[in-house]
Amino acid sequence: MTWLGFAEIAAYMAAVTVIAWPLGLYMARVFTHQPTGIDLALGPVERAFYAVCRIDRTKEQHWTEYAVACLVFNVIGLLVMYALMRLQELLPLNHAGQSAVSPDLSINTAISFATNTNWQNYGGESTMSYLTQMMGMTVHNFTSAATGMAVLVALVRGFARKQANTLGNFYVDVTRSVLYVLLPAAILFTLFLVWQGVPQNLDPYTQATTLEGAQQIIAQGPAASQIAIKQLGTNGGGFFNVNSAHPFENPTIFSNLAECMALILIAAGLVLTFGRMIGEDRSGKAQGRALYIAMSLLLVGGILIAWWAETHAGALAQGTMEGKETRFGILDSVIWAAATTASSNGSVNSMHDSFTPLGGMVPLVNMMLGEVVFGGVGSGLHGMIIDVILAVFIAGLMVGRTPEYLGKKIEAKEIKLAVLCLLVFPLPILILGGLSLVLPVGLAGIAAPGPHGLTEVLYAFTSTSANNGSAFGGLSGNTPYYNLTMSLAMLIGRFLVIVPTLAIAGAVVGKKIVPVSAGTFPTQSGQFIGLLIAIILIIGGLTFFPVLALGPIVEHLMSVNGSLF
């Protein structure tokens, strides 16, 4: 751990903030339908799209209509993607002659991309045709991110509006997310990546003869366009199997830095969008800032722990380089590992399986906190707001008033729904994870014995439940059993959280706004930031401490005594 390293972490956070800030304010204009500066160019496209799809942009939706629209939209997307994979053999743009993807893997992959998880039980270059990659993966990278943004915006409107009924229009919110935010950002980022050397073509794989005279097939394709959105949309599903550790996905130190920033940028910007949409009469800026600081502290804390663990690996004075790209080294690998799991991205530039037990526990814990440390695009902040509701309720009573957040009273209904979100998330991790550790079909997939094997399974179900999608590696997941159980975990972790979240939005949008007074529970102070972090850590910790003790914690303690797995 060097001063230069600390400076790099600080510079990373500062750079993210400097870009996220204006981006957040811009997105606030997008979602409140204010002039954005590019309406002249995009306005006609948007209107034409509404006309073709017969969307009435002025029609606002009640939370139930909003939720139904959200579910219908995602189910249709999911079916289209399933069909693409099953039929890719018959469809064009299949230079590598990929055969139809198996039904269980197709289900898993379709759900994985529709839920913004992007868990990959396949290697992209050896399984998917260009058409599947472009129309399936890339399209879902946009729509799943836009779905997250729409749900968040609906929740924010729930808090921003006073005694209203409706939350906006799902179709309009998704369209504007894609058209005004994701597409322009992805185009810019794609161009940058192409400049840095990421391939973007529809050419067949190249046959090359190596210096040693061996034959090598070099995979390529429309990579840059997919990588740009997989980073920006916190999707994380790589074009190539080893994801951003592949030189074609991540060719230079600049692409590494840019990709590492991109995977958190929009999620970070949305926190500031939230503050702007709440408005200054409820000190929205300070409210957004408080959540931003809480998230930043949790992220930096994770980076520091992982960095310390990787540089203090037992007898290895220089730290451990196993599973890391020599081009990036320890620090760039742990920053990425922490950021990709804190945000629900899941792309990797190193193999988390090879981290030290404590270093590998950081990504795991990041996800176990429920992907609220910036988290997925939209989904991270709406998850964080659920945590805020719980924190405000538990501690808020201590100031002697009915708890309220942003002037909206938190009552039985909101608590019921927030508790539902709280319960839904660990359900697949603990139950399906536990089953996989006793059923022979589950045990068959585990590579390493002992506590490390437990961590592999735990990581897989945490990653899918949390809709992160990063893989620990080591677990052979492409079996019907794991494909289907993980599909279930991803669906539960996504939609059983989205529906109660929208229900909360529907419940609070009709409420009055209690004006701020000296008796109001402060939710923008440093004290609250500390409280929020404590509640997030304690709730996550209480839920997962026993299983962590049997996985990474005991592995760490044993490795101190010299036993390795």
Place this chain on the structure above:
Amino acid sequence: MSIHHPQALSLFDGSIFRAAVKDSLTKMDPRILIRNPVMFTTGIAAMLCTVVFVRDFSPVIGQIAGWLWFTVLFANFAEAVAEGRGKAQADSMRRTRTETVAKKIDTIEQTNWKNTPASQLRKGDLVVCETGDTIPGDGDVVFGIATVDESAITGESAPVIRESGGDRSAVTGGTRIVSDRVVVRISVDPGHSFLDRMIALVEGAKRQKTPNEIALTILLVGMTILFLLVVVSLPAFAAYSNTTIPTGFLIALLITLIPTTIGGLLSAIGIAGMDRLVRFNVIAKSGRAVEAAGDIDVLLLDKTGTITIGARQASEFIAFSGVNERELAEAAFLASLADETPEGKSIVALAKANFGLSESLLSGPSQFIEFSAHTRMSGIDLTLDGQNAAIRKGASDSLLNLAGLTQQTAPKDVIQSVEKIARTGGTPLLVAKNSRLLGVIHLKDIVKPGIRERFVTLRSMGIRTVMVTGDNPLTAAAIAAEAGVDDFLAEATPERKLELIRAEQKGGRLVAMCGDGSNDAPALAQADVGVAMNTGTQAAREAANMIDLDSDPTKLIEVVMIGKQLLMSRGALTTFSIANDVAKYFAIIPALFITAYPALSAINVMNLSNPNSAVLSAIIFNALIIIALIPLALKGVTYRPASAQSLLRRNLLIYGLGGLLVPFICIKLIDMLVTALGLA
């Protein structure tokens, strides 16, 4: 300004204690226990653990089962003690009315009555009450006037006047007629009197959970399910790690994790909160109202009696030009002779002292015109020097109106003298004879000592105070400034008061007010917390959601504090309960897995002597902490008025950080004791 307890019972009164021990056993009935999901879960766990003990006969499991049963018993005991204290309070009131025999009549004129037990009286029945009788039920005096001893309810020994019509017509069952005879129309069916409702609030079995308590219960049930999930899935993870966890230990882990502390004390906190209110001689009609009191943003306080001492004193007669000062004094004197208000009496006294007037001035037939909130004047119609005279005194705008004048058209000296009095915070009372303005009486208002400081405190809590007065804006402003209220409503009529409440509520604020007159009823009903004075009319008492038996309007402030204290006690114990879990994990997790992974002894940070003792110590701590916190649950956490920010800091430190650290120390101590006694 801290909450004091006027009639505090000792915390564990002997008879209450004995009854509570008995009750904690009867509350083990599953049908009662299921009202408390956390304790119901604990009960099932205790049962399972007992079964395991009978099967395996392991002494440690036997002890765990025993402590689990104690956990449930302790929680029941906490509720029973709270109930017992509430009941003791209620019983002393109820006793006064149980054996009352009512003298039922059919019409007001009827003189012979039928003896009827009070419990059979229905709404609308008429009863006669004479000297020495106990009033059989809540109702309104519809005929007559009497002095009533209300000490059974209020503890105040001086009898009060109750008469038909006007704002002093309501009587409460259980109070006693000291003199005279009245006819009372019963206003409630048996079982629905205020006393009955209050008794229901402090008796656990019939008690409705309040909104906030329901929300908290949902959270606690959610956490119970969460930990059930953790514990149910743990054997699979353990099996993979080549270890089996004894069922008894799994049960112990579950119970230490679920929020038993707050779960066990939650209803005791609620009951004790109601009980505290009762002890302040305030009866709440619902628990909801008590919670709402904690949320109040705006307090509407009547100027008179709350901010100023009730009686304004006449200090000066100022005659207008062309009017003899004695003529003014005589008119004022006559207009006030039948006026029983302290102001009226003080005018009479001033006229007597300065001008030597006497009651003999009034001769011949006369008709007293009572003050009404609408006309805002009172007076007398009489024959004076052979001529009919209508003398009126009242607020300046209504008297100007009577004289056919406005602020603009009135003579300069009238306006000047009115404004001069108003500016000094006095109340100008204009006097007119046959619509001719004679002069003005200067009524001096005296702000209660210490009230200013109370408003400063309220402001620091984020509560805005609004003074409501019938005075003109100038007078109101002067008194408002002197008393230090945030705002005032001058020239208030019942309609304007209602408008003000609606406007505040529209802005998202919660409003509390108190009132007594029938014309206050709409506003009392509209306010989020409406406190009616016990001396008030039946209409006011029906509209309000709380009744102050002492009829002391300043008590509104205490009511707010009791509401806050109730919510704070719940929050503090919830935080404490959740924070406790961290230490319990550090005790139990190493104990469960140490055989499979000896390396895990590193997280046995308390260095507990062995796995059996670790689990036992955690479960003993879990049970005993409920007993240890009963006094806190009953008394409520210490409340000092302050801003939310500083309250949070203080409580987070005590209950958050304290909750994190205390169990580490206690579990270690219990472990040492358990080991020393050779229990595990």
